[in-house]
Amino acid sequence: MTTTRSLAAPAPPPVLSPRRRWAVLGVCCLSLFLVGLDTTVVNVGLPAIGRGLDTGTRGLEWTVNAYTLVMASLLISSGALADRFGRRRVFRTGLTVFGVSSLVCAAAPSVGVLVAARAVQGVGASMLSPVALAIVVNAMPDPRERARAIGVWASVFGLSMAAGPVAGGALVDGLGWRAVFWINAPVVLLALALSAVFVPESRAARPRRPDLPGQALLTLVVASSVGALVEGPYVGWTAPFTLGAYAVCGAAAVAFVAVERRRAEPLIDPRLFARPAFVTVVLGAVAVFVALNVTLLMNTLYLQDTRGWTALDAGLAALPMAAGAALCAPLAGRLVARSGPGLPLVLAASAFTAGGLCLVRLGPDTGVALLLAAHLLIGTGFGFANAPLTTTAVDTLPPDRAGVAGAITSTARQLGAALGIAAAGVLLAGTTPAHLPRATHPGWLLVTGCGLFLLVVARAGTRTGRR
Numbered sequence: 001m002t003t004t005r006s007l008a009a010p011a012p013p014p015v016l017s018p019r020r021r022w023a024v025l026g027v028c029c030l031s032l033f034l035v036g037l038d039t040t041v042v043n044v045g046l047p048a049i050g051r052g053l054d055t056g057t058r059g060l061e062w063t064v065n066a067y068t069l070v071m072a073s074l075l076i077s078s079g080a081l082a083d084r085f086g087r088r089r090v091f092r093t094g095l096t097v098f099g100v101s102s103l104v105c106a107a108a109p110s111v112g113v114l115v116a117a118r119a120v121q122g123v124g125a126s127m128l129s130p131v132a133l134a135i136v137v138n139a140m141p142d143p144r145e146r147a148r149a150i151g152v153w154a155s156v157f158g159l160s161m162a163a164g165p166v167a168g169g170a171l172v173d174g175l176g177w178r179a180v181f182w183i184n185a186p187v188v189l190l191a192l193a194l195s196a197v198f199v200p201e202s203r204a205a206r207p208r209r210p211d212l213p214g215q216a217l218l219t220l221v222v223a224s225s226v227g228a229l230v231e232g233p234y235v236g237w238t239a240p241f242t243l244g245a246y247a248v249c250g251a252a253a254v255a256f257v258a259v260e261r262r263r264a265e266p267l268i269d270p271r272l273f274a275r276p277a278f279v280t281v282v283l284g285a286v287a288v289f290v291a292l293n294v295t296l297l298m299n300t301l302y303l304q305d306t307r308g309w310t311a312l313d314a315g316l317a318a319l320p321m322a323a324g325a326a327l328c329a330p331l332a333g334r335l336v337a338r339s340g341p342g343l344p345l346v347l348a349a350s351a352f353t354a355g356g357l358c359l360v361r362l363g364p365d366t367g368v369a370l371l372l373a374a375h376l377l378i379g380t381g382f383g384f385a386n387a388p389l390t391t392t393a394v395d396t397l398p399p400d401r402a403g404v405a406g407a408i409t410s411t412a413r414q415l416g417a418a419l420g421i422a423a424a425g426v427l428l429a430g431t432t433p434a435h436l437p438r439a440t441h442p443g444w445l446l447v448t449g450c451g452l453f454l455l456v457v458a459r460a461g462t463r464t465g466r467r
Helices: 002-007 018-040 043-053 057-085 087-106 111-126 129-139 143-175 184-198 212-235 240-262 270-274 276-306 311-317 319-339 342-358 368-395 399-428 441-466
Strands: none
Touching: 018 057, 018 087, 018 111, 018 129, 018 143, 018 184, 018 276, 043 057, 043 111, 043 143, 043 276, 043 311, 057 087, 057 111, 057 129, 057 212, 057 399, 087 111, 087 129, 087 184, 111 129, 129 143, 129 399, 143 276, 143 311, 143 319, 212 240, 212 399, 240 270, 270 276, 276 311, 276 342, 276 368, 276 399, 276 441, 311 319, 311 368, 319 342, 319 368, 342 368, 342 441, 368 399, 368 441, 399 441
């Protein structure tokens, strides 16, 4: 009798009251806000962290990238584990790991300890974002209500990413850089308490098997590619370490494709990338986060090191970016529902391109009005981009691959964040505050190029919508 029950499909999810369903959404959005905030909140505190732990741009890059690299590598596997062992269980485990590692970050005596703790934070964060979305989808069986919930989800995600510099500036100026990590503890405790009360347990009817070889190879590809970018300016682009990283990345990528083709339930099915529209959208997600993170890192160092602004002033300068993202994310969702992903992607492309062009001749005395306008445009582009990218990724694949499409797009976003930080670090490595504005010029051209690429993605989205 026991064996029969263990092999049976999970019972259908319980029907929750409207108040309970929206409480579940609130708890999950709280965790999403925490994950998104920690992706960008540290940026504005980097100069203070550098002074406090006596480290330069190299250590600061790893402080940011250790988090995003690990999270990007583990997002898909964490979702599979939650489907198998219980979404609430994995969600609460992720909250605990995230909270404890945040405390270690706050007390870190050296940059090495901080980077290691940030990597563990990434492990916890990987259990929150995709798992929380699965919990929301499971709790809201009605398609129309679910669509509204995902619109709220997208808005919170955009707001959290753009609000990070503002919150970070206030914390660093008022309490010091360690407060950026201390603040996570009460939020985690609140989310743990609320999840115990409101979030029901759920599992997938047919969970995927863990793909350990694929996971290991994917992690190797991501870590070696970004590692080469971060370390290249310091050890040399033709140094043995850098050349070895290139070789490891290439070999791991080839092995990943070969292994995944032979597995019945691969971590990422390589055949998905035979669809040009899907590949274009995934690259679009990378481009959006490259542009956002290049902007955040270059502006943080420029405003504080070259202009002498405080962390709070630098954070407040990002307020237009947060406002653009918060206002345009829900509007993008409505435009996608009404006319498809093409129009919001064109608006996102135009805003990113204009924002990058505003600063391609950045100087030590560039007007504040131009800086704020550029921030508003880039935030607007970010707000318009997320919902149509996810929708287009899902629409380019069969309905039974919708979850996979969302997971791959989320991974692409985090990979873009890591690449953006690495690219900005390459441009600014060894640059003095006086020469920093000129060093950022190629970075603003990169932001502009990412915006222009979104026009290509918009074309793919328009074709998908018509089909």
